[in-house]
Amino acid sequence: MATPVVNNTNTDLEKVKSPSGFKIIVREFLKDKVALISLILFVGIVLYVYIYSLGLDTREVTRVDIFNQFREPGAEHWLGTDYGGRDVFNQLILGARNSLTIGIAITLITSIIGIALGLLAGYYGGWVDNVIMRTVDFVLVLPALMIIIVYVSIVPEFNVLKFIFIMSLFYWTSKCRLVRSKALAERELEYVAASKTLGTPDWKIMLFNVLPNLSSIIIVNMTLNLAGNIGIETSLTYLGFGLPENVPSLGTLISYSRNPEVMENKPWVWLPAAILILVLMLCINFIGNALKRAADARQRLG
């Protein structure tokens, strides 16, 4: 009865080697102080922004008050006011909320498109793969920013939904490529063949067998995408082709800096929004990289 003993030690060893996914992530964050601080900071900012904005009314915040123009930061407006006499801090909170919400919405939509098409392409291969990947190649070489800008400026009755739509149309491709390449490798594993022989239909294998095994890299990618999407949205809004005027974004505040006078002498109007974007982007990226290391055993710190 020597064999079972050997087996048991093997089992114990493997138990030690493979703790649960959540534990790995926690350990990774504890090892990486920057990521931990980023996580705390990010969660703090997000909670603060969403809770504080509950008490804000967009129309109230964006109402022009000409007598309060360009007040410097002080007790009453502690980030000052803009050219319309509107409180910068309140706009910052609303802008952050809108930018985050829209960034998340675009990330979710592009993820669903990218994952669905990537899974189909990788799982089936052949002509399905060919059609999807040639489409991806084409979308990737399109001058996306310019086409979005043109669309925004010519579409009738432009609104937030249309903005999310046009953004989602262009930014699903990287996720699709990623999921496809991983699914391609995954489908060669025998558990997929096993599921087929057990009579499991293809769609179930894709959704319940293959997809869960890709979840960690998808989550990492979504985190990094969120930063990217917020960046693109605020960039476009900065140029005046992003969110419509009734939905202030962080880009809106920064766009006031296109007036050199504001840029040079009234930095309190735009600088906080710029810094908030920087902080958010950095936090998301450090979190994303810690998750990435947790997902990839070779890169783990601890």
Add this chain to the structure above:
Amino acid sequence: MLKFIIRRSLIAIPQLFLLSVLIFLLAQAMPGDALSGKFINSPNLDPAYQSELRDKLGLNDPWHEQYVRWIGNLVQGELGMSYVHNVKVETMLESRIANTFWLGLATLILTYLIAVPLGVIAGRLPDTNMDKFIVTYSYVSFSIPIFVFALIMLYIFGFTLDWFPTGGSVDVRTEPGSWDWYVSKLHHLLLPALSSALLATTSTIQYLRNEIIDTKLKDFVKTARAKGTPERKVYTRHIFRNSLLPVAAFLGYDIVYILSGSIFIEQIFSYPGLGQLFVDSIQQRDFAVVNVLVMLFGVLSILGTLLSDIILSIVDPRIRID
């Protein structure tokens, strides 16, 4: 090899065709047409005459005929008339193309000047503090939106420190062609190019770093060491030669990245290039110019990607796609 290049090039043809159709359809959806500019000075023109003119110009033909005519003109270099300024689009592009070209070139050079040494250092000394710093920088630079970074650069170095001019492509008081004129041009280029370059380094640094780390473990490097080749020579002769070449392949991708970034950079630094022209034209609803620019950027992006894919397939056969 040749087969791959030809096959990859053939993919670009349907891409170009689809791009042109897409832009043509966008153009159809845009308000205004080739006559809008002509009538701008005579708004009281008889509507009947207007429609007669439109007929004559073929603006009421079926769309596929219009498309063929449109693409024919584009290929022959006839880009049409600006709706707003009533001048040929070519004329409007001329000076701007040069400006964007120089800005792009300066950005590319700066990108490699920053990225290559950093990538080499990080790859040579992985897991040191220096390496950690460089890797962090490459992640950070990847995550910062270019317009925020450019704005802060402009605010600090342009407005606050006053080291660089805050707008334009050249000091208008200098004589074109003179030494001062060139110096002024370079002075205007430097800050926007640096802002763009500092963020464009990510892929080069990371690729170079990983490549060097991988190459170090290859057998031919071990052999070189075992033979007693001096450590410096191991790097210069064996490792860099193998790792640096693929970096050249990012040229095309970098061009595409820098071009799309130029829309923001030129706007922020009031630099009169194609990107700024695009934003201005959109704001003035000058869709004749907009169209040409989208087409131009699209073509450049297709060609840039093509270029990179081909170089990459030559220097790094692993990446060759079928």
Add this chain to the structure above:
Amino acid sequence: MTFLKVENLKVYYPVRGGFFRRVIDHVKAVDDITFELKEGETYGLVGESGCGKTTTGRTIIGLNRPTAGKIFFNDIELTKLKRRDFYQYRKDIQMIFQDPYSSLNPRKRVLDIIAEPIRNFEKLSPNEEKTKVMDVLEKVGLSPESIYKYPHEFSGGQRQRIGIARALTLNPKLIIADEPVSALDVSVQAQVLNFMKDIQKEFNLTYLFISHDLGIIRHMCDRIGIMYRGRLVEEGTKDEIFEYPQHIYTKRLLSSIPQMNPEERIQHTAFRRKVNEEFKNNYDKYFDAEGKIFDLKPISETHSVALP
């Protein structure tokens, strides 16, 4: 009634080349093979790697598409069935995979792994399902308490038992075992093989046993088919194949079994040399002008050889 009959099965893969990636040739993974399985027996498919034995197994269970040929199971032509019907009939055919590591989804608990076929074919309440899974687990010699464990908590041999348990849940009649022990430690191999023999009696199973290991084949199989380059070169009962091999390829395979007994080693070496010589000298006798293998011809009631 035939239990399983494979008739003129061909599985070709296109080879694309040239500028337009046209099909310029075919890889003939399985090239016109015919054989039959009787209920309750173990039929061994043997051959070197790449000879098409795995492809044959995977085609029978529907993982590969046949290029031509027919597969009958209980007198029903599987190759003619629509996808949906195919699932129903194929319930009775299950497979044990080679690699117990990649054939179990690492993210699923043992319960979910073994219950997968039940969920596809039977509507059971969660409790009934659990009872059934625990039941099967017990039968394959694993503790029923381990249903909430994950695959990585088991050893290779235990994992292969999980794979077998999964194949058994639907009470199949035919099990295709594709190199079921080649990924296991030699010490565990015998355990699993004997266990497979035990459950064969208990559940009245028929095995299509695919392996490159002649020792294992001899231990397990009643009848054996030798495959070479996508074709069957010889087919017969265990004794016929091992005692009276007719085809030169069969002889070569047999001569490659290492001899344990040191006294017979020299004798064995001489036998190998002889076989090798025969292979060189009499090549034309066994292969046609294009190097192709002839069709099988019966030389006795149970024994057939590919000779001209």
